[in-house]
Every structure is written in structure tokens, then in C-alpha cells.
Amino acid sequence: MTELTQTAQHGLSAHSHGAGVPLQIRNARVRSSKSSDFEAISQREEQWRYLPGDRISDFLVDAFDEFAGDLALKAPDDVKTAWIGPDHDLFGKAGLPEDKISAVAWESAQAAYLINIPSDSKPDCQVQLSLVSEDRSASALHLVINAEHHSTGVVVIDHRGDAQLAENVEILVGDEAQLTVITIQDWTENSVHLSSHFAKLGRNSKLKHIVVSLGGKTVRLTPSVEFTQPGGDVELLGMYFADAGQHLEHRPFVDHAVANCKSRVTYKGALQGEKAHTIWVGDVLIRKAAEGTDTYELNRNLLLTDGARADSVPNLEIETGQIAGAGHASASGRFDDEQLFYLQARGISESQARRLVVFGFLNEIVQQISVPEIEARLTESIEAELARSVD
Amino acid sequence: MSILQIKNLHVSVETEQGAKEILRGVDLTIRNGETHAIMGPNGSGKSTLAYSIAGHPKYEVTDGEILLDGENVLEMSVDERARAGLFLAMQYPVEIPGVSVSNFLRTAKTAIDGEAPALRPWIKEVREAMEGLRMDSAFTERNVNEGFSGGEKKRHEILQLELLKPKFAVLDETDSGLDVDALKVVSEGVNRAKAANDLGVLLITHYTRILKYIQPDFVHVFVAGQVAEEGGPELAERLEAEGYDRYVRA
Numbered sequence: 336m337t338e339l340t341q342t343a344q345h346g347l348s349a350h351s352h353g354a355g356v357p358l359q360i361r362n363a364r365v366r367s368s369k370s371s372d373f374e375a376i377s378q379r380e381e382q383w384r385y386l387p388g389d390r391i392s393d394f395l396v397d398a399f400d401e402f403a404g405d406l407a408l409k410a411p412d413d414v415k416t417a418w419i420g421p422d423h424d425l426f427g428k429a430g431l432p433e434d435k436i437s438a439v440a441w442e443s444a445q446a447a448y449l450i451n452i453p454s455d456s457k458p459d460c461q462v463q464l465s466l467v468s469e470d471r472s473a474s475a476l477h478l479v480i481n482a483e484h485h486s487t488g489v490v491v492i493d494h495r496g497d498a499q500l501a502e503n504v505e506i507l508v509g510d511e512a513q514l515t516v517i518t519i520q521d522w523t524e525n526s527v528h529l530s531s532h533f534a535k536l537g538r539n540s541k542l543k544h545i546v547v548s549l550g551g552k553t554v555r556l557t558p559s560v561e562f563t564q565p566g567g568d569v570e571l572l573g574m575y576f577a578d579a580g581q582h583l584e585h586r587p588f589v590d591h592a593v594a595n596c597k598s599r600v601t602y603k604g605a606l607q608g609e610k611a612h613t614i615w616v617g618d619v620l621i622r623k624a625a626e627g628t629d630t631y632e633l634n635r636n637l638l639l640t641d642g643a644r645a646d647s648v649p650n651l652e653i654e655t656g657q658i659a660g661a662g663h664a665s666a667s668g669r670f671d672d673e674q675l676f677y678l679q680a681r682g683i684s685e686s687q688a689r690r691l692v693v694f695g696f697l698n699e700i701v702q703q704i705s706v707p708e709i710e711a712r713l714t715e716s717i718e719a720e721l722a723r724s725v726d
Numbered sequence: 727m728s729i730l731q732i733k734n735l736h737v738s739v740e741t742e743q744g745a746k747e748i749l750r751g752v753d754l755t756i757r758n759g760e761t762h763a764i765m766g767p768n769g770s771g772k773s774t775l776a777y778s779i780a781g782h783p784k785y786e787v788t789d790g791e792i793l794l795d796g797e798n799v800l801e802m803s804v805d806e807r808a809r810a811g812l813f814l815a816m817q818y819p820v821e822i823p824g825v826s827v828s829n830f831l832r833t834a835k836t837a838i839d840g841e842a843p844a845l846r847p848w849i850k851e852v853r854e855a856m857e858g859l860r861m862d863s864a865f866t867e868r869n870v871n872e873g874f875s876g877g878e879k880k881r882h883e884i885l886q887l888e889l890l891k892p893k894f895a896v897l898d899e900t901d902s903g904l905d906v907d908a909l910k911v912v913s914e915g916v917n918r919a920k921a922a923n924d925l926g927v928l929l930i931t932h933y934t935r936i937l938k939y940i941q942p943d944f945v946h947v948f949v950a951g952q953v954a955e956e957g958g959p960e961l962a963e964r965l966e967a968e969g970y971d972r973y974v975r976a
Contacts, residue, residue, distance in 0.1 A: 672783065676780075676782055677819065677820045678822070679803070679804035680805075682837035683808075685805065687833070691822070691833060692825075696824055697824065698824035702869075
């Protein structure tokens with residue numbers, strides 16, 4: 336990829352921290368399950384600055400309906416599920432809302448759907464949760480994924496259909512557990528999806544968190560990760576494709592609160608068409624106690640046409656010098672002509688070469704999932720998206 | 727019978743100082759089954775010739791013709807040229823992240839043939855070609871040219887040559903960066919493609935050592951964007967002994 340615009344990397348050029356909107360360290364935000372603790376939503380606030388109010392107008396109310404779509408679960412027998420109330424031990428344990436819509440959703444969903452992966456789970460434990468909605472009223476859903484200590488599992492949340500959904504997803508990764516969570520946003524073109532993920536990692540645990548946003552008029556996902564014990568390892572991966580008029584916003588946050596944890600954040604997106612808009616704001620905080628931290632975050636965007644816009648803002652706050660490594664990079668660019676030439680020189684038409692290059696650009700994320708069935712599902716979705724839109 | 731004719735070819739590239747003419751009237755005729763070595767010092771225009779035949783947009787043809795069996799190649803797009811039977815083995819093959827070799831080969835084969843190859847015979851053909859080039863079967867799972875060593879890149883280029891079966895192949899310094907063992911393996915691949923498809927080869931090289939393994943029928947010495955001398959294999963031997971000094975000084 337040729338890197339043309341908005342390069343933000345330490346030592347190369349200045350970041351776009353955004354004039355007119357006050358800077359905010361993400362951990363300084365209000366965190367509460369009470370919507371009344373939050374100010375009214377305004378684009379003057381950093382966390383809402385990119386999202387025009389008319390895209391989320393149905394969410395500017397005091398309560399949402401409970402999600403009324405289908406929840407279909409495919410899981411091995413030893414994975415238990417239940418609807419749990421706020422009095423349950425695991426309810427609200429991974430984190431609390433950090434914005435008003437997330438808090439309203441928290442209040443509106445009376446119960447949370449718990450998926451529990453037991454300590455003695457089989458190595459190939461795979462859980463598939465399909466959410467299908469045909470309902471356009473603003474609704475709320477609360478999920479809790481609990482990977483018990485020493486467990487291994489993969490949880491896929493597949494969102495399809497037509498919806499306006501505010502979602503809270505809690506992810507608990509127990510000591511020594513290894514969990515992969517994949518959330519796929521494959522909505523119809525009118526859908527709005529605002530999703531907050533809260534992950535809490537135990538000692539020597541590993542979380543691979545993968546976000547795939549393809550369909551939906553407006554998708555905003557805010558995954559936050561907190562380490563509670565040393566030895567935690569998190570990989571936040573994301574992939575998105577925005578067409579004309581789509582707004583896809585991703586705001587990963589990693590809070591290195593304890594020593595010797597590792598984080599890698601890699602999000603890649605492709606954009607095309609008038610007013611295709613993607614936003615990536617990647618926050619990493621290394622607190623004073625987090626000695627030995629190793630972190631790197633990366634966002635790359637491929638702009639396929641004029642009229643599309645990719646905002647990319649990496650933020651790294653470091654409160655201790657005793658770290659193993661910390662870096663970030665962000666680049667947005669256009670097609671690499673040499674890649675197209677190479678493919679065309681093998682007889683592949685220009686339009687197919689473009690599709691193949693974009694496919695590969697996004698597929699790099701898919702290749703890191705290492706669950707063949709899911710890779711195949713996503714490969715198919717990307718190919719369908721490209722066949723429809725890239726020429 | 728196939729024939730590739732290059733007539734009075736003039737090619738320029740855009741530089742910061744304006745257009746610069748690199749090829750200044752090149753004439754070459756290659757028939758199928760023939761191997762022509764293009765030799766010359768650095769900067770003589772050898773690679774420009776290769777890229778101009780393939781249609782790289784950086785190179786502007788200002789005069790002359792390239793004809794493939796009488797068809798005007800210069801009017802064809804890059805992919806049309808490949809589908810018409812021209813192949814360029816690149817000196818610096820580019821990485822295509824996220825695209826596996828197997829996906830790439832199948833897509834290229836489908837494009838060249840106009841239909842997808844039948845799966846089982848295709849897999850067998852790929853496997854056999856890879857064995858011939860001493861490539862590990864896991865290679866097809868890797869992304870195109872990503873993390874390939876110099877030798878792996880060149881083997882991958884020749885693998886494509888064997889599988890895509892063009893009429894004419896331009897090998898742009900395929901020998902550069904190869905140790906003797908890899909050079910032999912790669913040369914055998916070229917010789918197999920010649921034997922199997924009666925391929926015409928334009929072998930671009932700075933050195934004579936690859937000519938020990940791929941026997942040229944004709945040798946053309948390129949100097950300053952023109953053919954300075956032509957002859958048979960004996961010309962290569964003379965270059966081996968004398969170098970390019972006498973052309974450059976002249």
C-alpha cells in the first residue's frame with residue numbers, strides 16, 4: 336500500500352488530536368451503570384465527536400426495548416448458558432458503561448445472557464451465537480462471556496438482519512484461560528449497532544478479540560480491556576469495509592494496570608464511495624505499576640475511491656519508563672500500483688486485481704483467527720462484499 | 727508457429743528532470759522455441775525492455791511497435807498481454823499480503839484459460855511443478871511473495887511460468903541473487919517449460935553464468951538503449967572473457 340494521507344507515527348508527523356474537542360484520557364471518563372450519571376450526548380464530547388446525532392436519534396431516549404430478535408446458540412454440551420440478573424456474581428464484573436447509550440442499554444436489559452466455558456473445556460470448544468433481528472425499534476442486549484480458569488474456547492457472535500441495537504458484552508477471562516471472541520457485524524444497510532465490550536483478564540490469560548464490521552448504516556464498537564494480574568496477553572484485531580454512506584467506528588482501549596502484560600492492536604479497513612466514513616481511535620494506557628508492558632497498536636486504511644474518509648487516531652499514555660516496548664502506527668493510503676501490475680501481468684483483469692488486493696488486505700486479519708470454519712465464513716462475506724462493490 | 731516482433735522501439739520514463747529516453751530504437755524478433763539472451767551493463771535498458779513488453783504504466787512507448795503473431799501488443803492492457811501469451815518473470819516480485827499462493831495461482835490460471843481449471847488435475851499439476859522446483863508443499867499456504875527469500879521468489883516466478891504456459895517469457899535477471907544450486911533448479915524449470923510448450927524465451931541477464939544452464943540460440947548485447955552487437959552463443963563466451971568495457975568505451 337502506498338501511504339499517502341494521514342500518516343501518524345511518532346517522529347514522522349503530528350497526530351490529529353482534533354482541534355476544538357478537549358483531549359480526554361479514556362480512563363478519566365465516568366463509568367457507571369446509571370444513565371443519569373452521564374451528560375447528554377453531544378458531538379462536543381470526544382467520544383461522540385464523529386457521530387452525527389441524526390444517526391442515533393432513536394437512541395436519545397431514557398429506555399430501550401429489550402432485544403426481541405432470535406438468539407440461536409450452537410455449543411458443546413459442557414458450555415452452559417443462562418439468563419442472569421443484576422444480583423448474579425458475574426453481572427457487571429468485567430466492566431461498567433462508559434457512555435450514556437451503553438448505560439441506558441444496561442438499565443434496559445433486565446437480564447444478561449451468560450455463556451459459561453468451563454475449566455475443563457475441550458481444546459476445540461467452539462460456541463456460535465447467532466443474533467438475527469427484524470425489529471427496527473431501539474433495543475438493548477446484554478451478554479456475559481465467562482471463560483473459567485484454565486479453559487480454552489472460541490465464541491462467535493454473529494449479528495445479522497435489521498436492527499437498532501445497543502449492546503453490552505462482558506468478557507471475563509479467568510487465570511490461565513485462552514479465549515477467542517469474534518464479533519461479526521453483518522447487518523442490513525439501515526441498521527444501527529452501538530456495542531460496548533468490556534474484557535477483564537486474569538493471570539497468564541490470553542484473549543484474542545476480533546471485530547469484523549461489514550454491514551450496517553452505523554456501527555460503533557468500543558472494546559476495552561483491563562488486565563488485573565500479570566502475564567495477561569491480549570490481541571485486539573479488527574477488520575471493516577465501509578461503503579457509501581456507512582459510518583463504522585471502532586475505539587479499542589487497553590488499560591495496562593499491572594506489570595508484565597502484552598497487548599497487540601491491529602485494525603484494518605477498506606473504504607469506498609461517497610461519505611463512507613470510518614473512525615478508529617486506539618487508546619493504550621500504561622499505568623505506573625505496569626512495568627514490563629509490551630504493547631503495539633496499528634491501524635491501516637485503504638481508500639478505494641474519492642469521497643471516502645478514514646479518521647485514525649492512536650493515543651498512547653505512558654506513566655512509567657520501565658516497559659518492554661510501546662509503539663503505534665497509523666496509515667491510510669490508496670492502491671499500490673505495483674501490486675496491481677503484478678496481478679495483471681498474470682492475466683488477472685484490473686477490476687479483479689483490485690478485488691484481490693482488497694481481499695488480501697482484509698484477509699490478513701482473517702488469517703489470524705485460526706478457526707477454519709470461521710475463516711471460511713468470513714472469507715465468503717468479504718468476497719460477497721467485494722463482488723458487490725469493488726470494480 | 728508464434729512470433730514476437732519488436733520494431734524500432736523507443737521508450738521513455740518520466741523523471742524529475744522531465745522525460746528521459748531509455749530505449750532508442752530496439753529491433754528484435756523471437757520465434758517460439760528460441761532462446762534469446764539479452765546482455766548488457768547496468769543501465770543499458772534491459773529491464774526497461776522487459777517492463778515495456780509487459781506494459782508497465784511507468785514506461786511510455788514513444789515510437790515503434792511490438793507485435794505478437796501480428797497483433798499490436800501496445801494497444802493491449804497489461805492483463806490482455808498476459809492472456810495473449812506473454813509472461814514476465816520479475817526481478818523484484820511484489821508482496822500481495824493476505825492472498826495465498828494457491829488462491830493467486832488458481833485465479834491467474836482461471837484468468838489465462840478463461841475458465842477455472844478442474845480441481846483435482848490442477849492440484850496435481852501444481853504439486854508436480856513444485857516438486858520439480860524443489861518447493862515444499864506448504865508453500866501454497868503462504869501469502870504471495872511475503873517473507874519469501876530471494877531464491878523462493880524466483881522459484882515462485884518460474885512456477886507460474888510452468889503453470890500458466892505462455893507463448894513467450896521474458897526473464898528479467900532471474901539469475902540475480904541465486905546461489906548455484908538454486909540457479910540450477912530454476913534453470914531446469916525454464917528448460918522444462920521450453921520443452922513442454924515450445925516456449926520462446928527472452929533471457930535478460932548481466933552475467934553469463936545462467937547461460938551454462940539455459941542454452942541461448944542468440945545473444946544480443948544491449949548498450950545505451952540499443953542493440954550494439956548480435957551473435958550466437960559464442961558471443962556470450964567472449965563477453966565472459968572481456969566484459970562490457972569495449973562497448974561502453976566505444
